[in-house]
Amino acid sequence: MILEGKNLRKTYGFDDNKVDAIKNLSIDIEEGTFVAIVGRSGSGKSTLLHVLGGLVEPNAGEVFLEGQSLYNMNDDTLTRLRRRRMGFVFQFFNLISTQNVLENIVLPIHLDNEQVDNDYIEEVIQLLGLEDKKYAFIHELSGGQQQRVAIARALASKPAIIFADEPTGNLDAKSSQEVVDLLKIAQRKYHETVIMVTHDELIASIADRIITIEDGQIVQDTRKVVK
Ligand code: ADP
Numbered sequence: 001m002i003l004e005g006k007n008l009r010k011t012y013g014f015d016d017n018k019v020d021a022i023k024n025l026s027i028d029i030e031e032g033t034f035v036a037i038v039g040r041s042g043s044g045k046s047t048l049l050h051v052l053g054g055l056v057e058p059n060a061g062e063v064f065l066e067g068q069s070l071y072n073m074n075d076d077t078l079t080r081l082r083r084r085r086m087g088f089v090f091q092f093f094n095l096i097s098t099q100n101v102l103e104n105i106v107l108p109i110h111l112d113n114e115q116v117d118n119d120y121i122e123e124v125i126q127l128l129g130l131e132d133k134k135y136a137f138i139h140e141l142s143g144g145q146q147q148r149v150a151i152a153r154a155l156a157s158k159p160a161i162i163f164a165d166e167p168t169g170n171l172d173a174k175s176s177q178e179v180v181d182l183l184k185i186a187q188r189k190y191h192e193t194v195i196m197v198t199h200d201e202l203i204a205s206i207a208d209r210i211i212t213i214e215d216g217q218i219v220q221d222t223r224k225v226v227k
């Protein structure tokens with residue numbers, strides 16, 4: 001298993017305002033799979049993704065990425081592991097507006113003082129159809145183009161796993177389909193593991209495995225038959 005969550009619990013607030021967002025939930029993700037996490041608003045999807053991605057520490061339980069326990073390491077080590085082994089794609093892109101497309105894509109690598117594999121980055125840029133936009137600034141791009149930059153950035157460090165939180169939530173139907181198709185193409189080409197949260201069934205249907213969350217628990221876990 002590339003990622004394992006064991007007996008996870010996450011509670012927000014306390015006393016009368018307590019919300020159990022995740023309730024004793026366990027999940028195993030096999031390498032190379034594209035997993036969609038679906039469910040109603042407020043069911044705990046984002047919390048689960050953030051817990052699995054090392055962004056929100058659970059109240060109980062453990063997360064293992066490639067066998068390493070995320071919440072047993074210090075913050076600096078976790079931050080570095082996140083940048084090197086995990087890619088993140090968010091609903092609102094989270095790109096840096098004062099930098100151009102190429103700078104945004106290689107930023108996580110620069111932050112770690114790692115060598116950029118220029119041939120690989122060039123290949124990713126082409127795969128995502130951004131070759132004409134390399135030196136464009138973020139505000140010159142459409143939403144769909146910005147999300148393609150975010151996917152390229154997520155791929156830049158050749159991560160073990162990509163976490164996508166409602167990656168199409170701020171896009172129109174056409175761009176949404178394009179973005180999720182590209183995520184799928186990238187997953188296949190680089191044998192990436194992808195975990196994507198979405199409330200959109202059509203978008204989720206691209207996944208190899210669809211996990212439904214209800215009230216902080218897994219209520220359905222469906223694997224697509226491989227064609
Ligand atoms: P989803 O992504 O499925 O919409 P969330 O994980 O965002 O669900 O939320 C699950 C539950 O936890 C909801 O009841 C939500 O209001 C609550 N919640 C999420 N984040 C916080 C937070 N930072 N503080 C308090 N409650 C939160």
Ligand code: ADP
Binds near residue numbers: 166
């Ligand atoms: P989504 O379901 O698309 O993830 P949400 O509106 O549930 O979006 O959450 C957006 C952000 O607000 C998240 O960072 C979440 O942790 C936070 N949040 C959600 N519900 C609450 C809440 N009840 N109180 C405080 N923060 C919350």
